[in-house]
Amino acid sequence: MNSELREEIEAHMALYPDSRSAALPALEAAQRVHGWCSPEAIEQVAAVMGVTPAYLAAVATFYDMLETEPVGRHSIYVCTNISCSLRGADALHAAVCEAAGEDPEFNVRSFECLGACDIAPMASVDGVFVGPLTLDDVPQLLDDVRAGRRVLPAKQLSTRKVADPHANSRDFPAHQVETASPSDASGGAA
Numbered sequence: 001m002n003s004e005l006r007e008e009i010e011a012h013m014a015l016y017p018d019s020r021s022a023a024l025p026a027l028e029a030a031q032r033v034h035g036w037c038s039p040e041a042i043e044q045v046a047a048v049m050g051v052t053p054a055y056l057a058a059v060a061t062f063y064d065m066l067e068t069e070p071v072g073r074h075s076i077y078v079c080t081n082i083s084c085s086l087r088g089a090d091a092l093h094a095a096v097c098e099a100a101g102e103d104p105e106f107n108v109r110s111f112e113c114l115g116a117c118d119i120a121p122m123a124s125v126d127g128v129f130v131g132p133l134t135l136d137d138v139p140q141l142l143d144d145v146r147a148g149r150r151v152l153p154a155k156q157l158s159t160r161k162v163a164d165p166h167a168n169s170r171d172f173p174a175h176q177v178e179t180a181s182p183s184d185a186s187g188g189a190a
Contacts, residue, residue, distance in 0.1 A: 001044045001047075001048070002033055005029055005030060005033050005044070006048055008026075008029045009022070009026040009029060009030075009045060009048045009049065010048065012025040012026050012029070013026070013048075013049060019049060019050070020049070020051060020055070022049065023045075023049070023051070023055070023056060023059045024059065024063065024066075026045050026048070026049060026056075027042075027045060027056060027059060027060050027066050028065075028066065030042070030044065030045050031066060031067060035067075035070065035071070035073060036067040036068065036069065036070050036071055037056075037060040037066050037067060037068050038070075039053070039057075042056045042057055042060060064111065064112070065077075067107070071107035072103070072104055072105045072106040072107040072108075073105055073107075074105050074106050074107065074125070074126055074145050075107045075124070075125070075126055075127075076096055076100070076106060076107065076108045076109075076123055076124070076125050076126075076141075076145075077109060077110075077111035077114065077123060077124040078092055078093040078096055078108070078109070078110055078111065078121070078123045079110075079111050079112075079113060079114040079116070079120070079121065079122050079123065079124075080093055080110040080111065080112070081111075081112055081113035081114075081117075083117035083120040084117070084120040084121040084122060085121075086120075087120045087121045087132065088121050088134075088135075089110075089120070089121035091135065092121050092123070092133055092134075092135060092138070093108075093110050095135050095138045096108050096123070096138055096141070096142075099138050099139060099142050100142060105146075106142075106145075111124070114129065116129050116131065116157055119131030119132050119155075119157060119160075120132060121133050122157075123141075125141065125145060125151045126145070126151070128150075128151055128156055128157075128158070129156065129157035129158070130151055130152045130155045130156055130157070131155060131157070132155070133152075133155065137152060137155070140152060
């Protein structure tokens with residue numbers, strides 16, 4: 001087993017009074033390293049956590065974002081819950097599927113709810129929430145992923161203006177509105 005993976009699993013376990021509570025982050029870490037929750041990956045996690053592989057397999061098969069079969073390394077989850085669906089998510093999902101085609105690098109699927117209804121229709125692209133999306137965004141979205149660029153930077157949830165001016169200060173770059181000087185203002189409403 002990769003020593004970094006072992007250390008990450010142990011760090012997750014240390015956060016909980018019952019180490020079994022670390023099953024989700026431990027499986028996610030193994031999936032990140034192995035590409036999916038393979039039987040071997042599950043056995044490795046079980047050995048570190050001191051639980052049975054059957055316990056972890058049950059957890060892995062229950063949660064949608066844990067893959068128990070090999071998939072493309074780039075995950076595109078298009079939210080198709082009611083808010084997104086009413087704003088065109090079904091057509092968006094179909095367009096992403098068609099554009100990705102049979103490319104084995106992509107794991108495209110509909111997702112019941114990603115919890116970002118305010119940017120409907122939206123998707124999670126390798127864990128980055130983007131939206132609201134249009135059919136015209138699909139080619140750029142896939143081009144960005146293929147080229148290893150930030151996906152649709154102007155539509156990323158993490159860069160949206162929020163009420164708390166410090167909300168994006170640690171983990172995400174400051175919003176462009178906050179970094180612009182007053183002389184950069186174009187006279188538009190803020």
